[in-house]
Amino acid sequence: MTAAESAPSLESLIRAQAYGLGFDLVGFTKLGPAETAAAYDDWIARGYAGEMGYLERGAAKRHDTRLPFDGATHAIVVAMNYGGREPSGPVARYARGDDYHDLMVDRLNELKRWIEAHVGHAITGKPYVDTGPILERDLARQAGLGWFGKNTMLINPKLGSFFFLGSLVLALELKSDAPFTADHCGTCRRCIDACPTGAIEAAQAINATSCIAYLTIEAKGPIPDEFRAAIGEHLYGCDVCQEVCPHTHKFSRSLFEPAFAARPAVAGKDARTLSRELLAMSQSEFSASFKGSPMKRAKLRGLKRNAAVVLGNVGSEEDLDHLLAALDDPEPLARSHSAWAIGRIGSPAAAARLRECLEFEEEAFVRDALLAAIALLEA
């Protein structure tokens, strides 16, 4: 055997570096047409993307992974565990700590620098972590990281699905791993049956407009009435279709990355406590407590909206003072959803306060919410 034959391959060295940077899975694939491009187009055409207009605007580029970054030929696809063994709670596991986009992009850049130093020249390329028009699950399946569960999650047979995906696209020849071809869902349909809002309309297809993750994170306006009760205690995001999956039960790992550990603003708090705190929070308190958090995506007004819905679902008369105080919130979303919650748990005395608010409320949709709540309480 010659020295060249016994030397470790570039791929195995990259893999070792990536593990050293904290990634849990690593795969390689050639860029090209996305196999699920037609499923994606169909999903968009059905209106399943809701208000996420960027998904339609970037559709053409998502058809082929060579398009987002000119010149790139191969991708290193990584997955990073965010702690499927953590207890469930009002905030989805992925959002309890620091923002994964920044952390993973930094580490993928570090990996790129290491490769450049190793090969001895600069390489054209770019990291993506939900930061560009790439069908990341499609690319990850191509790189051998797992299969599309019926809940649409990319599931790995040794890690479950509580992980983020990221990719480093490069103008660099790399030996591809075999695509993942098995489907370990079989006849199971636990995720479909357990989804609180029936959002998994068919195997591997979620209607985002009824998914709690969309309703509590991406949707900017009022949450449609028909979904509010089903949201239950889910203040931000939802993990139900992963929690019920036998593969996450068996293979999820403990949280290893300290940056993803729950920050003090959410750690150990039950749905009512956290909802009360958010409802009373000022913008400056929010900015300080949630700096660098994925929860900033919903903005404070979105979180107040969600908090009111949660209290309307799981609160009691003890929460009324918090909801009544939120009727004076400068954000119409907070006022209207608090009125809804008061209508569910309030008393005739609370109805009198709602009537007072009607006298000066100018926003039509908040007035509608006040009237609906008064009607419920005075019925």
Ligand code: B12
């Ligand atoms: C838009 C989006 C959402 C939307 C829509 C989700 C969805 N399922 O479409 C909403 C806001 C609801 C959402 C929620 C969540 N998301 Co999200 N999201 C995305 C985003 C930006 C695009 C996904 C997309 O293209 N959807 C369009 C549909 C068509 O694709 P898909 O659902 O992924 O379906 C795939 C397969 O099922 C298959 N497919 C679809 N139909 C069919 C039909 C057949 C017959 C076949 C064979 C295949 C097939 O094709 C698709 C892959 O190309 C990606 C990042 C990225 N750039 O890819 C993150 C991403 C998918 N999300 C992620 C996460 C973590 C979540 C949440 C867990 C967060 C939470 N706890 O609240 C939930 C999970 C909900 C769920 N079960 O999917 C991770 C998933 C990691 C993983 N292991 O899969 C990603 C990859 C972000 C990341 N970089 O880590 N998300």
Ligand code: SF4
């Ligand atoms: S994240 Fe929750 S609401 Fe969305 S599909 Fe899964 S179980 Fe249903």
Ligand code: SF4
């Ligand atoms: S719960 Fe069952 S059907 Fe759903 S993703 Fe897991 S194995 Fe597949």
